[in-house]
Amino acid sequence: MEVQKSKYEGIYSINLKNRRLIATQSITPGKTFFNEKTYKENNYEYREFNPSHSKLASAVIKKISLMPIKKGDAILYLGASHGYTPSFISDIVGKGGMIFCLDFAPRVVRDLLFVCEERENMTPILADANKPETYKNRISQVNLIYQDVAQKNQVEILIKNLEFLKPKGYALIAIKARSIDVTKSPQKIYREVEEKLKEKLKIIDQKELDPFQKDHCFFVCQKK
Numbered sequence: 227m228e229v230q231k232s233k234y235e236g237i238y239s240i241n242l243k244n245r246r247l248i249a250t251q252s253i254t255p256g257k258t259f260f261n262e263k264t265y266k267e268n269n270y271e272y273r274e275f276n277p278s279h280s281k282l283a284s285a286v287i288k289k290i291s292l293m294p295i296k297k298g299d300a301i302l303y304l305g306a307s308h309g310y311t312p313s314f315i316s317d318i319v320g321k322g323g324m325i326f327c328l329d330f331a332p333r334v335v336r337d338l339l340f341v342c343e344e345r346e347n348m349t350p351i352l353a354d355a356n357k358p359e360t361y362k363n364r365i366s367q368v369n370l371i372y373q374d375v376a377q378k379n380q381v382e383i384l385i386k387n388l389e390f391l392k393p394k395g396y397a398l399i400a401i402k403a404r405s406i407d408v409t410k411s412p413q414k415i416y417r418e419v420e421e422k423l424k425e426k427l428k429i430i431d432q433k434e435l436d437p438f439q440k441d442h443c444f445f446v447c448q449k450k
């Protein structure tokens with residue numbers, strides 16, 4: 227086994243005899259939450275980051291030009307669900323960072339709570355991302371917004387939350403074409419999304435996530 231740093235901060239590439247995978251260095255060695263495989267080298271534990279379970283992992287495998295999450299970052303995560311991707315971002319930002327993990331579904335937030343209890347840099351928030359006024363007193367200004375809510379009005383939700391993003395901060399958004407309009411081709415939807423995002427943000431890169439995430443496109447944007 228060989229562990230190498232990748233070109234993305236906090237993401238490692240692990241070469242096994244028969245396959246290659248990406249991973250993060252765990253801030254909770256000995257504890258996993260999603261049955262992910264772990265690998266040990268030089269007293270560090272690495273958690274396999276699966277592109278079939280995470281749009282961020284698929285964007286990395288598809289070589290997005292910039293993955294702007296850094297050690298120490300404060301992050302607003304809209305659509306945190308059970309916490310799979312947030313837990314890997316938690317490894318990347320490390321103990322000095324903070325992720326405000328927001329989701330409006332009580333059933334998934336119950337699972338998310340267990341992950342947040344073990345990871346000091348993750349805070350759960352049960353709230354609707356359409357209503358920033360209901361949680362604005364519970365979060366700080368952030369370096370990055372990550373959004374994966376799979377809703378028809380995804381772009382509008384992101385725009386409503388830009389008030390929390392620091393100047394020159396980044397926004398990562400995973401667009402699910404079928405949630406926006408099943409009758410249009412995904413490519414047409416991505417073009418429409420691009421136009422809307424461009425009004426408010428600078429688009430740095432975009433990548434379609436097939437075959438890992440069918441009919442999804444991942445955008446990396448920056449506040450102007």
Ligand SMILES: C[S@@+](CC[C@H](N)C(=O)[O-])C[C@H]1O[C@@H](n2cnc3c(N)ncnc32)[C@H](O)[C@@H]1O
Pocket residue numbers: 279280281304305306307308309310311312328329330331334353354355356374375376377
């Ligand atoms: C595709 S899942 C997110 C998966 C997660 N990002 C991951 O990679 O581990 C979408 C989540 O968005 C949540 N969601 C959808 N609309 C929302 C809204 N308006 N406010 C908050 N959460 C929302 C859903 O409850 C669901 O858990």
